Ligand SMILES: Nc1ncnc2c1ncn2[C@@H]1O[C@H](COP(=O)(O)OP(=O)(O)OP(=O)(O)O)[C@@H](O)[C@H]1O
């Protein structure tokens with residue numbers, strides 16, 4: 001991450017354990033490193049897009065000159081907390097030196113360093129609920145209505161869409177012959193709303209998309225049903241859980257299964273969604289249209305047959321833990337590798353071999369090896385990226401990368417940069433990896449490996465062109481894999 005560094009800020013303060021230190025001011029010297037994204041300011045040249053280091057320096061002096069602290073640890077923590085009050089700052093590293101400390105032997109300096117991070121993770125707590133919502137419609141521009149509905153659901157208070165099923169074309173079920181086909185999909189959400197609050201939100205979304213409620217099933221622009229909410233069973237007619245007809249509807253079960261191959265329905269018709277789908281009478285009357293219907297412009301315009309379209313990730317969590325996803329079909333994933341070790345190449349090779357050795361994984365591409373200069377006195381890095389096809393889910397792959405880092409030995413960082421069809425901002429599973437967007441150390445090797453690469457819809461070439469650290473990154477060798485065993 002980009003950094004702003006202030007060094008040698010000095011002021012006199014009355015800090016220390018000894019009595020005289022409460023009375024007599026002495027010099028304290030502070031170094032502070034602020035980690036934040038400087039790309040916006042790099043583009044706009046506007047102070048508002050960064051942090052005013054002058055203001056930080058004054059804040060540090062005010063703390064040194066302010067309230068007494070016995071320990072320089074406390075002083076450093078106060079300064080770090082002050083720095084993190086600036087919303088753009090993600091991390092603060094603060095060193096407080098006390099060069100005139102009352103130490104009875106000759107010495108040059110004594111200092112403490114603290115490192116503090118902004119709490120970014122929306123830590124999942126007991127009040128986070130998991131819900132499955134079925135979506136359908138057969139009137140108007142259904143594709144854009146469904147796309148908009150997903151965005152609106154994600155926009156509900158404290159609600160995040162965590163998984164989106166493929167889009168299906170389905171025969172109108174239980175409706176007169178001649179009723180236009182439906183488009184159906186299922187989304188999973190994490191929400192802090194209660195089930196009735198979520199239903200009220202969904203009904204507002206239906207209404208804002210022209211849904212007119214009638215007594216009987218009729219064609220509709222948009223229908224949003226809660227299929228499951230935390231596995232609760234309730235026969236309240238205003239909100240029956242699970243949805244009372246979900247168990248027999250292939251237009252719900254099919255997309256749900258594609259989203260989560262291990263999905264289970266609770267209640268009177270409890271069972272695996274796979275089995276219920278198999279038993280459903282309309283299972284032959286649903287057709288998957290497109291998996292990437294939320295992004296592709298012409299998604300679902302024509303049925304996708306026999307092409308490589310895959311289930312999107314299901315990033316649901318169960319019982320507060322990441323469920324290991326096991327998906328039937330492969331998807332592409334891009335993994336970055338970096339290491340400050342002089343032995344980096346060998347570590348990268350070991351990591352590649354380990355990843356490739358996992359059943360269902362296949363290495364498809366390896367970038368050239370890059371050198372990354374560090375400006376902050378830290379040792380320079382080596383970096384490369386690899387592309388694999390994998391049957392693992394994103395959360396599972398991230399966990400595996402962590403174990404490989406450990407088994408290969410320290411000083412190796414493996415990150416899941418991107419995974420086909422996966423978008424997640426779960427604290428432990430951020431895909432695409434947000435920092436990759438402005439890191440030439442990832443973007444440059446990736447572009448070399450795949451000139452058409454895209455990240456979050458943007459061409460990697462375009463992101464690299466805007467990356468603030470391109471001048472620090474240089475190609476070392478094209479054929480670093482050749483000549484050694486993989
Ligand atoms: N799990 C649920 N999800 C959505 N609505 C529910 C649920 N359980 C009960 N309801 C109630 O059902 C009523 C009718 O809902 P809606 O108009 O969406 O039905 P429908 O779509 O015509 O039929 P179906 O529910 O069979 O799909 C709503 O007012 C709502 O209070």
Ligand SMILES: Nc1nc2c(c(=O)[nH]1)N=C(CO)CN2
Pocket residue numbers: 135136137170171172173174175182184217223251
């Ligand atoms: N294929 C299909 N058929 C239906 C649907 C639907 O969403 N898709 N919804 C209904 C009542 O909500 C009744 N019938």
